[in-house]
Amino acid sequence: MNFPILSSLILLPVIGALFLFFTKDKDGNNLTAKNVSLFTAAVNFLISIYLWITFDQSISSFQFIEDREWIDGFINYKSWC
Amino acid sequence: MVLSITKVGVDGISILFIILTTFITPLCIISVNNTVKTRLRDFLIAILIMESFMIGVFCALDLVVFYLFFEAGLIPMFLIIGIWGGPKRVYSAFKFFLYTLLGSVLMLVAIISIYWISGTTDVIKLYEFGIDEKYQNLLWLAFFSSFAVKTPMWPVHTWLPDAHVEAPTAGSVLLAAILLKMAGYGFIRFSLGLFPVASEVFTPLIYGLSVIAIVFTSLIALMQEDMKKLIAYSSVAHMGFVTLGIFTIQQQGIEGSIIQMISHGLVSAALFLCVGVVYDRMHSRLISSYGGIVTIIPKYSILFMLFTLAALGLPGTSGFIGEFLILMGVFKDNFLVAVIASLGVILGAAYMLWLYKRVVFGKLVNKDLTKMVDLNKSEYFILSCLAIPTLFFGFYPDPLINTIEVSVSDLINMYNNNLINK
Numbered sequence: 018m019n020f021p022i023l024s025s026l027i028l029l030p031v032i033g034a035l036f037l038f039f040t041k042d043k044d045g046n047n048l049t050a051k052n053v054s055l056f057t058a059a060v061n062f063l064i065s066i067y068l069w070i071t072f073d074q075s076i077s078s079f080q081f082i083e084d085r086e087w088i089d090g091f092i093n094y095k096s097w098c
Numbered sequence: 099m100v101l102s103i104t105k106v107g108v109d110g111i112s113i114l115f116i117i118l119t120t121f122i123t124p125l126c127i128i129s130v131n132n133t134v135k136t137r138l139r140d141f142l143i144a145i146l147i148m149e150s151f152m153i154g155v156f157c158a159l160d161l162v163v164f165y166l167f168f169e170a171g172l173i174p175m176f177l178i179i180g181i182w183g184g185p186k187r188v189y190s191a192f193k194f195f196l197y198t199l200l201g202s203v204l205m206l207v208a209i210i211s212i213y214w215i216s217g218t219t220d221v222i223k224l225y226e227f228g229i230d231e232k233y234q235n236l237l238w239l240a241f242f243s244s245f246a247v248k249t250p251m252w253p254v255h256t257w258l259p260d261a262h263v264e265a266p267t268a269g270s271v272l273l274a275a276i277l278l279k280m281a282g283y284g285f286i287r288f289s290l291g292l293f294p295v296a297s298e299v300f301t302p303l304i305y306g307l308s309v310i311a312i313v314f315t316s317l318i319a320l321m322q323e324d325m326k327k328l329i330a331y332s333s334v335a336h337m338g339f340v341t342l343g344i345f346t347i348q349q350q351g352i353e354g355s356i357i358q359m360i361s362h363g364l365v366s367a368a369l370f371l372c373v374g375v376v377y378d379r380m381h382s383r384l385i386s387s388y389g390g391i392v393t394i395i396p397k398y399s400i401l402f403m404l405f406t407l408a409a410l411g412l413p414g415t416s417g418f419i420g421e422f423l424i425l426m427g428v429f430k431d432n433f434l435v436a437v438i439a440s441l442g443v444i445l446g447a448a449y450m451l452w453l454y455k456r457v458v459f460g461k462l463v464n465k466d467l468t469k470m471v472d473l474n475k476s477e478y479f480i481l482s483c484l485a486i487p488t489l490f491f492g493f494y495p496d497p498l499i500n501t502i503e504v505s506v507s508d509l510i511n512m513y514n515n516n517l518i519n520k
Contacts, residue, residue, distance in 0.1 A: 023106040023157050026116065030123075030150040034143045047138045051127065054142040058124035058149065065120040072113055074500050077508035079107035079159060079222060 021083050026064055033057025105160040105220060110505030111356060114498065115156040115276075115283055118363045121487075122275045123149040125480045126268040129371060133267045133378065134182055141182055141268075148174040148272060155280050161209045161219040161288075168244075168280060169202055175273065183264040190257075190264035197257040201247035208240035212292075224292055228516055231295050238296035241288055248281035249341060252311040255334045262330035263383070267374030270326065274333050275367040279359045282340045286352065290344065291509060294516040297345065304345040305435050311338030312442035319449040325373045325383050328453055329366065332409060335442060336362045342439060343424035347513060351427020352506045357498055358420025361408070361491065365417060368405040368484040372398070375477055376457075379470045385453065390462030395472040399458050401481045406454045408488050410447040415492040 033054060040049050072080060108116065126145055134141045151174070154167035172195055180191035213219050215233055229237065247254045258278075262270050290297055312335050319331035336358065343355035375398060376391075377383055392399045408415035411422075421443060428436040462468070473481070491498055 023108065023153075026120070027106070027150050027154050027157070030146040030153075034146040034150075037139055037143050037146070040139060050139040050142050051130070054146055055124060055127050057146060058120070058127055061149070061153075062117075062120040062124055065117045068108070069113060069117055069501070072108070072110075072501070074110065075504060077109065077504045079109050082105070082107035082159070084105050 022064065022068055023081050024083055026061060026068070029061050029064070030057055105163060106154075106157040107159045107222075108157050110502045111286060111509075112156045112283065114356065114360055114501060115279055116153055118279070118360055119149060119152045119156065119276050122271065122363065122367055125367070125371075125483055126271050128476050128480055129271070129374065130268050131476055133374060137181070141178070141266075144174040144177050145268065145272070148178075152276050152280070156283060159221045161212060161221065161224075164221075164284075164288075165202070165206055165209055168205075168284075169199070171277065171280070172198055175269065175277065178269040178272075179261055179265045182266045182269065185264075186260075187264045190260040193257045194261040197247050197254065198244075201244040201254070204240040205244035208237045212237065221287070221291075225512065228519075229292055234293040234296035235299060238289060238293040238300060241284070241293070242300070245281040245284045245289065246307075248284075249278060249337045250281075250334060251307045251338070251341060252314060252334070255311070255315065258334060259327045259330040262333075262370070263324060263326050267370060267377070270370040270374075271367045274330075274370055275363040278333065278337055279363060282337065282344065282355065282359050285341065285344050286355070286509070290347070290513055294513045297347075297513075298517060301345045301347075304341055305432065308338040308342040308345075309435055309438050309442075311335060312342070312439055313445065316442050316445035316449060320445070320452070322449075323385055325376075325385055325453065325457070326370070328385075328449065329369045329373065332446065332449065333362070333366055335446060336366070336409075338442070339421060339424050339439065342435070343420075343427055346424075346427040346431045347510060348427035348430050349507055349510060350423045351431070352510070353499060353502055354420050354423025354425075354427055356502050356506070357416065357491075357495060358424060360498060361416035361420045361488070364484050364488050365405055365408045365415075368401075368481060368488070369409060371477070371480060371484075372402045372405060375473065376470075380466065385456050387464055388457040388467065389460040389464070390458075391467055391470065392458045394462075394468060394470050397472050397478065401473075401485060402458065403454060404485055404488070405481075406450045408492070410450040411443060413492075414489070416488050416495070418492060419495045 036053050037050055130141060151167050151171040155164060158164035158167055176191050176195045179194060180187055209219060216224060216229060250258050261273060265273060315331045315334040319328050322328035322331060340355045340358050343351040408417045411417040425436055425440060428439060
């Protein structure tokens with residue numbers, strides 16, 4: 018699995034929130050804001066269902082692992098074992 | 099790298115919480131139609147950011163990343179309570195923030211010391227090599243201080259009723275359905291996984307606090323006059339069952355805890371939405387201002403009844419599966435604790451049914467209630483969306499159990515192996 022599915026789950030709501038940030042804030046029934054956020058959350062739900070379907074229930078180890086260096090040599094201390 | 103997500107991954111336990119999060123959030127967004135009147139866009143931004151942090155908590159495989167998401171989740175929730183809450187919102191928001199932050203600071207200290215002891219904060223590596231026995235007790239207590247406040251366990255539960263009462267409906271739903279589960283998940287993933295020796299030492303402490311939480315907060319819930327407060331206290335009692343089940347270290351106990359958390363996520367969310375529905379119409383959360391609404395709003399009454407029964411653990415709803423498995427696990431481990439915890443089930447039935455009776459049945463005293471309109475389309479849709487999985491998993495919990503089974507048994511094996519080696 019090459020597609021970073023977990024990162025996209027985490028980042029998609031943030032991207033949706035960024036879109037919202039650039040819409041106009043009206044009082045009352047703000048349909049644009051509602052639709053954008055609902056669309057983002059619904060897509061995220063579909064991705065998580067896809068995650069559940071492709072998840073292998075027969076093995077106990079962690080799956081869909083993504084590993085990135087963040088602060089080099091500190092947070093992911095590679096040279097340990 | 100540009101992305102600052104260092105290490106993420108899922109196993110059978112975390113995947114269910116991720117799906118719960120992504121399932122509840124869209125429903126919250128639909129529910130803001132009626133509850134949030136001002137600055138709707140900012141409210142939705144806060145909810146989306148919150149969702150991202152909650153998913154991050156459940157798939158972080160690095161202690162530092164876990165801590166970052168765990169703490170960052172406070173900020174949107176603080177804003178949701180503090181800006182869109184009720185009259186005493188500022189007090190509640192600060193109480194919520196300070197309680198949770200104070201507990202979590204000790205967890206940060208523990209994470210730093212784990213880094214100095216083991217040289218890594220990578221959860222998979224820590225699982226593999228374990229943490230030196232002599233440090234485990236202190237580290238366990240530091241993690242416990244954070245999770246106990248968040249769960250919340252007695253006696254640090256007092257922020258929860260305040261936060262729930264003041265939060266807008268969507269905020270209450272997120273708080274009850276997902277935020278509380280972060281602590282239960284943390285107990286399973288970190289307290290059991292990283293500190294087996296210490297978990298064995300502190301099991302009596304957890305049993306004691308959980309049993310007190312179950313019985314004591316159920317009794318408090320009986321006496322509440324505010325509907326939201328009653329459901330908040332019932333959440334504390336339900337989370338007492340969850341912590342009890344986790345520390346039995348039995349297959350049934352831990353599986354029951356996870357299913358109870360998922361079920362509580364669906365049911366408490368629905369109950370807070372039910373309170374929100376009548377609050378939007380009458381602007382009162384007091385139980386005494388209702389009564390006799392069954393003929394006026396029948397659709398609402400039926401769905402409210404379904405969730406009331408699910409909250410007290412009626413067979414055929416998901417609440418039953420969780421409580422039953424937990425009690426089975428506890429009976430294997432400690433008879434006395436199991437008997438007292440069973441008493442909590444009866445008290446649970448008492449306060450939930452009494453709440454339902456006072457709100458829905460009885461004589462119609464308040465004449466304003468006759469003007470109430472039944473559920474509109476979006477409310478009907480949200481509550482039905484929550485009712486379907488509640489009933490489905492009550493009759494057929496296999497999809498949940500199959501997903502968590504291997505991960506839980508592997509966790510228990512690892513736990514027992516660590517105990518033997520030490």
